[in-house]
Amino acid sequence: MIMQEQWKEQITQLQKMIDDSDRIVFFGGAGVSTESNIPDFRSADGLYHQNYKYTPEQIVSHSFFMHNPEGFYEFYKEKMMYLNAKPNAAHKKIAELEAAGKLTAVITQNIDGLHQAAGSKNVLELHGSIHRNYCMECGRFYDAAYVKNAEGIPHCECGGMIKPDVVLYEEGLDPEVIQKSIRAISEADMLIIGGTSLVVYPAAGFIDYFHGKHLVVINKSETARSVGADLTIAAPIGEIMDAVVV
Secondary structure (H helix, E strand, O other): OOHHHHHHHHHHHHHHHHHOOOOEEEEEOHHHHHHHOOOOOOOOOOHHHOOOOOOHHHHOEHHHHHHOHHHHHHHHHHHOOOOOOOOOHHHHHHHHHHHOOOEEEEEEOOOOOHHHHHOOOOEEEOOEEEEEEEEOOOOOEEOHHHHHHOOOOOEOOOOOEEEEEEOOEOOOOOHHHHHHHHHHHHHOOEEEEEOOOOOOOOHHHHHHHOOOOEEEEEOOOOOOOOOOOOEEEOOOHHHHHHOOOO
């Protein structure tokens, strides 16, 4: 790829670090999925910069969901459920690294399930997944297609309202997922942070548990906090990861 030429030196450096590591953890955010045509929240053309009656933060909150489920689902189905999205070069390369025994875990802030679709096995979903949905009355499971295709608010056969297994604002992260993420990062010899501005806490604070050899940040825009990375590449993550040889 011609575009990769401008990052040739950085890609060479990244390759050396990957070759030198065998407990790599990938920590990713919305920027990993934008290359699969899923909009993020915070970039110039992200959801926060579009005009709605309520802010996305208000709509995707627990209290809004409980008080205005119809408004929630209208936004959620249109703006957060991209069931036709396909894994991109970044998802695929990360899965290859795991299959080769180089990568131990993927920690993602995304809810789209694209890492699993690409073949990744050990995926820790900090914010849940659109592919898991449960009745609030009886706990019955429903897939994403059922929710997406339901008219208005999706309901269970028992009559109960269905809630996506995604972490809404005002809700806490799953303690078990937090524990596993922190353990994976603390045991890693290389941490690749990709496609995240490191704005969302507590997730952004997890990287403080990394004490390995190589810390890499790959993100189109500047991250919100300095993490003292050994290598920073300001580029689309798919372009960079595609050049890596496993």
